[in-house]
Structures are given as C-alpha cells and as structure tokens.
Amino acid sequence: MAPKLDLLPRYAEGVLRILDEQVPEAEVWAFGSRVVGGAHEGSDLDLVLRNPGDLTAPLSGLGALIEALSQSTIPILVEVHDWARLPDSFHEEIEKKSLLFRVPVKPAA
Template sequence: MADRLHLKPKHREVLEALLREHLPNVEIWAYGSRVSGRSHDGSDLDLVLRGPGLKEIPSDRLVDFEEAVRESSIPFVVEARDWARLPERFHREIERDHVVLEGQ
C-alpha cells in the first residue's frame, strides 16, 4: 500500500528516520494529494500521528519533529497533525484514503 505514496525514496528515508527518532511508538498515516495521486513535486505531505491508545501526543514531541523536518533535506512542507486533536469528521475523511507510513 505504501507504493501509493508519491515520495522520492531519498526523502522517504529521511522522513522515516526522523519519525523513528522523534515519534517512536506512534502510528503515522499519510493522506492528501501525495496519496490520492493529485500531487506534484512541491506538494506538501500531510501526516496524521496516532499515538498509543489514540491519546494526545505531547506538544513538545510534535514541535521537535516539525523542527527536525524543517532542518532536514526534505524540500517540501510536512504538515503533521495529532489524530487525538482532530475533529471526528476529519477522522472519517482520512480513514477513507490513507497510507500507513510507520506502525501497524
């Protein structure tokens, strides 16, 4: 299923390393244009972070991850959102079309 993710292998490797370092034990789903096939090279990457038990992820961990992404070689914006902080209507939309990037 991860083959549906429009992401160059070198950028995916960097992203996965940052996810493992900053957000261990968090399930990561990609969604949006890079999954639906409507993206271009400069499109942002939308991620939703699903913490253990679907509980909120501490804000400092999110900030650290976002800062690490900005300082990395990834040449596009990565938008990371905490599943526990999103409205239910977004859950349903994301569940319809996503790719599991890390985790289950």
Template sequence: MLDLRPKDLTLLHDLMARHLPAEVAVWAYGSRVNGNAYEGSDLDLVLRTPDLAALPAGRLSRFREALTDSNLPIFVDTHDWALLPESFHPRILARYEVVRPGVPALAVPA
C-alpha cells in the first residue's frame, strides 16, 4: 500500500488530471511502496505511455513544476519510463503500485 496521506494522494490525483494526458499511467515505487518510508521520504513516480514511448516534449517538466508549486509536503521524484535506463526497469517492476492506470488509447477501426 502506498504510504501517503489521503489528502496528499487526492492532491496528487488532481495534479495528474490537470497536467498529464489521460492515457499516461503513473506508478509509484521505492520506499513509499516498499514499506520503509519515513515522514520525510520522497515519493518516486514513473510515467508510462501506452506504447512506452517518451512523453511529448515539455509534458514531464510541466508536471514536475506543478508538483513543486503544489502544497504537497514531500518531494516527488518523477521519471519518464522511456527515458530511464533499461537496467533500471527491473527494479521498478519488482515492486510498484499503480497510482493511476491510464486510459488505453482507442483503437482506430481499419
């Protein structure tokens, strides 16, 4: 279970809704998922597009800026899955929590 106060999780969901496309999934990993967080621990997030391609230019930086400008009492370390070294992926896949599943892109009929 994600170690985050309910009001902070609500704010995080609001920021995601305002600053990320609906199809982008957001996963938490690290100490706030592993159960070894303390009050000042940061929150580690990774953003994943449906095709695992990089987010559109500027999208990640605007989301990071919104997090910094928000009233969240912790630092949120946010990464784009596509831009992380592949060697880091297994560490996240070993233990993560889906914060937002993302909405699958609509299939276009042939």
C-alpha cells in the first residue's frame, strides 16, 4: 500500500502555493509521522527538498521559503530540509518511508 499524507487539503494547498512561489525548481518529498502514521492535529510536516538535476547541489531560496512558511496562516509547523545538506544515513531513512509531495514547476537553472 502506498503511503498517504495525513494533512488537511487546505493546509497542503497552502504549503504547495508557497513552495511554488519560493522554490519552483525543487522536487519536494514528505516524510515523518504525517506519512508513516501516528500524526496528530499538531504534528509538524516534514519536507525534504531536492535539486532534481543534481541531488548533491544545495538549493537556493531556503531561507526565504522558511520565512514565508513561518509568516503564513498555515497552523502547523513545516520543517524544511535540503537533501544535499543531509547525511547519507538520513537519505536512507527518508527513502524508506516518504512520498513525493510536489514535482518541480520549472526546471532548475
């Protein structure tokens, strides 16, 4: 059975809108309790952003993304991580139980 995101659609839409504005070139994966189960209303949303053209290249714009998420009206904490800055052991854990949250809306420059 494929993982399912435990997040109200209106919150997901708000996060997607901010991602589209701030990091349109990023591939975004969700992981953590909202994917594997056990989430509650106040659980955070864990996201990892990847540069689909080069997984080892850090993404630009993460600071602005984090600021936009914190200033939004989305009532949950959204934790954002850059794939290129995470250790390989964390990559392995994320790959085990994650789901694609958003494909890039424009190619990486």
